[in-house]
Amino acid sequence: MSHTVYDCSEGCPVEATLALIGGKWKGVILFHLLSDTIRFNELRRLMPGVTQRMLTKQLRELEADQLIVRKVYPEVPPRVEYSMADYGLTLAPIITALQKWGTEHLKKVKQEA
């Protein structure tokens, strides 16, 4: 029973990580923020599929998990910039691995279609 070397019953690491980045949009948000600081509506334009409400929600959750930083400028019209937090940067290898695999996968899917 070599697979019992790791017991997932209490606090599974894989599950823990996916709980933070496994949402439908979180990975994509992090991916974009890895390359730049981005304003709220800029992100919306980069991710046309997500609604404003969901984007807000996901961003707040990422902020609560200390993966990103939300900086509000007291201006009118309002300006809010999102960027990676130090802790979020440690996810970089995972995000780029997801992107790399996904790129190949999409290529494969397109071929089959």
Next chain:
Amino acid sequence: MSHTVYDCSEGCPVEATLALIGGKWKGVILFHLLSDTIRFNELRRLMPGVTQRMLTKQLRELEADQLIVRKVYPEVPPRVEYSMADYGLTLAPIITALQKWGTEHLKKVKQEA
């Protein structure tokens, strides 16, 4: 605008990957199958949090995506073994990266508590 180097609007790779492994249990299933072929009820015991119905559902989805293989033995009592498909094995770097990060993360969380 350095972040526009990659446009996520049509077929985002990060999103595509998370669509396959981003479920609450899929990552954990794949993680276990990486180390061994596992029977259905063995998996249940390894993942006490998941219900039978959900486990079945997730396994069927992973199978449909060609990431795992489901082998039924015509015996009584029934025997069904799950193992990684070749395509699923290409996810190995991602799964281990998730596990590695999650381990550190859980350590951090425990410290803070």
Next chain:
DNA sequence: TCCTTTAGTATACTTTTGTATACTACATGT
């Protein structure tokens, strides 16, 4: 003066995800 833009919030709704419970067939063990 009106339209646009910003970064949201509020409300109501649908869909997906997940839970709980009960049920199956047949072989084996007690």
Next chain:
DNA sequence: ACATGTAGTATACAAAAGTATACTAAAGGA
């Protein structure tokens, strides 16, 4: 004779995720 284990399915329900629409304030431009 009766309980146990296998790999599920069926049904009903609760919770989470996601959608659509309308609304806000105050600055700047036409």
